[in-house]
Amino acid sequence: MSDRTALITGGTGGLGGAVTAAFVAAGWRTVVPVRKDPPAGGDAVYVTADLTDPAAVQAAVATAAGDPAAPLRAVVNLVGGYAQSGLVHETPIEKFERMLALNLRPTYLVTQAALPHLVDAGGGAVVCVSSRAAVSPFPGAAGYVTAKAAVLAFASAVAVEYKARGVRCNTVLPSVIATPANRAAQPDADQSRWVDPADIATVIRFLAGEESAPTSGAAVPVYGRA
Numbered sequence: 240m241s242d243r244t245a246l247i248t249g250g251t252g253g254l255g256g257a258v259t260a261a262f263v264a265a266g267w268r269t270v271v272p273v274r275k276d277p278p279a280g281g282d283a284v285y286v287t288a289d290l291t292d293p294a295a296v297q298a299a300v301a302t303a304a305g306d307p308a309a310p311l312r313a314v315v316n317l318v319g320g321y322a323q324s325g326l327v328h329e330t331p332i333e334k335f336e337r338m339l340a341l342n343l344r345p346t347y348l349v350t351q352a353a354l355p356h357l358v359d360a361g362g363g364a365v366v367c368v369s370s371r372a373a374v375s376p377f378p379g380a381a382g383y384v385t386a387k388a389a390v391l392a393f394a395s396a397v398a399v400e401y402k403a404r405g406v407r408c409n410t411v412l413p414s415v416i417a418t419p420a421n422r423a424a425q426p427d428a429d430q431s432r433w434v435d436p437a438d439i440a441t442v443i444r445f446l447a448g449e450e451s452a453p454t455s456g457a458a459v460p461v462y463g464r465a
Contacts, residue, residue, distance in 0.1 A: 241268035246303040249317030253418025257436035270303040290345035300352040310360035313447035338382030362405025398456035407455035414465035434463030
């Protein structure tokens with residue numbers, strides 16, 4: 240029987256599937272919110288939720304924290320996305336704000352809702368996913384770069400605010416992830432240099448577990464050979 244729960248957003252995506260599998264394999268009770276059509280079977284608990292909606296987030300977090308035998312001890316924020324938008328003067332504010340809504344809003348809402356449960360459980364860990372672009376921008380994606388930098392700053396704020404309450408918060412910064420979608424979108428790239436989702440999942444699971452107890456406020460590069 241699992242004695243602790245992890246809530247993993249984006250847990251069915253290209254990176255999320257590997258992260259969910261890593262937590263399940265490590266014996267965690269694993270709760271994964273999905274927008275619709277939860278996968279059949281599997282060892283994770285799937286709940287339907289729109290993670291941009293505060294009420295839906297609260298309900299999903301309540302499910303994750305609802306097993307007294309397996310208190311919520313970890314939150315992994317994977318939900319996000321990328322869109323090329325052109326140079327700043329070419330980018331409508333609506334496209335810029337969409338990147339913030341997609342990458343920052345779910346991370347904020349889920350973390351906000353989960354923190355009281357993590358504190359009540361005696362502590363735990365939050366892991367957020369930013370991007371190498373947050374610290375090494377490239378042209379044509381100011382909204383994405385800004386949103387991922389905001390995720391990194393938010394995680395740092397959580398680490399400072401909740402250190403005394405036993406909650407740690409760390410961030411991983413991937414380069415290009417070797418997902419099927421990225422492989423299809425960039426067929427001519429040197430994909431051998433990309434980072435494998437399973438490798439990132441190993442780092443995330445480590446940051447969520449007791450093995451990384453001394454670590455909070457870290458920004459961990461997971462670049463592979465890119």
